[in-house]
Amino acid sequence: MKQQYVFGLAAMLAVIGLSVFAYKWQVLGFPVSKGQETPVWTIESSISFDSGPGSIKVNLHIPTLIPGFRMLNENSVSRGYGFSLNYGTGGREAQWAIRRANGPQKIYYRISVFQDSMRDQSDTTPPFPPPPVINEPFKTAVEVIVADVKEHSADTTSFTSELLRLMNDPSPDPNVELLRSDVNSNTNFVETVTMILAAARIPARLVRGFKLEGRQRNADLVTWLEVHDGDNWRYFNPATGNETLPDNFLIWWRGNEPLIDIVGGNNVQVNFAVQENYLDAVAIAESQAAKRGVSLIDVSLYSLPIQTQAVYSVLLMIPIGALVMVALRTFVGIDAFGTFMPVLIALAFRETKLFWGVVLFTMLVTLGLSIRFLLDRLRLLLVPRLSAVLIVVVMLMLAISLVSHRLGLETGLSVALFPMVIIAMTIERMSVVWEERGAAEAMRAAWGSLVVAMVAYVFMDMSWLEHLIFTFPELLLVVLALVVIAGRYTGYRLLELRRFRALVDN
């Protein structure tokens, strides 16, 4: 029963830890690996116009549904203007209004987006479009083309592709030529295509946006075609007929309406500037979480001052070291001085790196031990003797630092990071074991401590693990669960298999 209770508790801890982890990772988008930076694009649309005599009202289409992206934030810079966001027929619109303005005006709308390929936004299913009213001779031409394309296609998608292929044909048939004769721009071309699609009762609309790449001072709007196949909107390249949406294509607005609608001003010009930045994925996840009002993030370690963060990024690895320690003691059965001494040594190894760590540690303990044996002759009381050993350890660390600095070995300086009190206790304990149970036993336990420290270091130095624990401290609950389970392990230790070999060999 007790066993079940333990496993129940461990399972509960693990489930809580893992589900918070999964939520932060999958839903809030916290990165599981270190140094993940997400490109963030800031698109600034600047609108300049000359003000008229009366009140001014500016309506600008702004991004609504942006497949492949997610909005980080948006804002408007416009002195003296009233600003509001509205939903129009073509999606969201930003509206600026002012009672009176003088001279040339400039207002800005800025949006920051980042890539999120998982993001697939649902859109409304449109009604079938009414048959367009077309005058002759275009009417006949459209009817012929629709009938022709229908012949060579199976569904909406293939119909659209075929139509676009036909319309782009370098040696067009007379009907296409007729329809193309009025086309003077790419947008115009796509409008014509949507009209033909409407004649075939296929919902279609224009899509306008940019391909985001690097820094652009004056990004050109690209027109794309969007066709609804009954279930989903599909994107087509109007120039080739391929069903595709270019990489990093940000859809600014949809529909036939013009980008901007201004009342009370003239000479309006809209310019788009694109700026690419790299933001830490963690920062993006946090701002997303803040937008959703997830209070979980308020207790995130990233909200702490930077220096405190640095301390915790080290401290949070101690449970990992403890877990390694538990594994090596419970499952392997390695003897070590002091329960957590190897973990603290491993912590120091993080700075010194393994080789120098082992060298310095061995040096420190050996020197300390020999001085401890000298002190033994003085027959000091325990506490003064311990203090004496501590002082000697500190002086040895100083000496090692000075000597190595002289020799130009800067790694020697990091000896200062060794936990001196722990080392002093280790030296004392080792000398007692040495006297009571012999040098072999003392060396064995010292070697055991070093091995545990080295293994713990290997784990504690994994930077991805450090990032994982720091970003998802709830994983410590999983570590706790593992330790609890290990606490109920009643099987043999690895070294016991050797120890008791005499019992099975005969």
Add this chain to the structure above:
Amino acid sequence: MLVRARMLRQAGVLGLNERNAEFISRLNPRRWFPRVDDKVLTKELAIAAGMAVPELYGIISNQGEVRGFGDIVGDRESFVIKPAQGSGGDGILVVTGRSQRRRDTYRLSSGVRISAAEIAHHISNIVSGQYSLSGNPDKALIEYCVRFGPVFADVSYQGVPDIRIIVYRGYPTMAMVRLPTRASDGKANLHQGAVGAGVDMSLGETLTGVLGNDVVDEHPDTGVLISGLQIPQWDFILGTAARGFEVTGLGYLGVDLVIDRDLGPMILEMNARPGLNIQIANCAGLTDRLARIDEIYNEDDKPAYRAQIARREFPAARQASMLFSA
């Protein structure tokens, strides 16, 4: 590796993890630990229960009293100094003689001479807690030095051999004789290098021994055969060990007894975390015996009866196989 583990499991060998989790933490309540961890308390309890223990000459419980150790010892030729809360035999000093002319020079069991000042320093170390389990200040006991009987004279190198009996829920379960060696410096603790010899529970006769983790059949220093020695007053020893349960309240207990030449068997100390090498000494696992006791456990069994059960239930495996082959 897994094969070895399975074989050990089949042989009923108890591992450290299982001992700690299943037996010590379940059967040994924390609050009774001081009864065995503090040797002064153990002695008092044992005396109260009418058991024989080595006579206590005196206790030194603070630094100021350290100098008074000469008064405690008086004119005695031999005595033992041990920390009240020591573990694994650390910090025990066995004084077996002193110089006739210079009374402040003593001789240890190993033959090494030691001055009164050095002994005082050792006591001071004990009192400051160098050997105590918790590292807290401790007390030093000065007590009668057991003069062991002739039975184990040939298989002991200096020091005093003792008998370790595992007592499970009041039933003696497994026993071994611990024989000091040169390496163990006269001490009877296995991890210090003493030899442990298994004991046939039904006969009280020694089997082969264990040195370190290996099976040996003769004493490494004297070269005398370890097995086949009859432990005197075996019934009485088993009964005394069984009573250790009533005295301490610990369900998984190690009882250490010595046999004095003149005073007979006495309780030396008791242990709440007895080691597992006793299994190697006996070439037998503990698990089966513990399970057997769980089967026949009866709360009303008296210590003497429990000792009889031990004799009935746990004869040495090899003895049994020899009977079958004969």
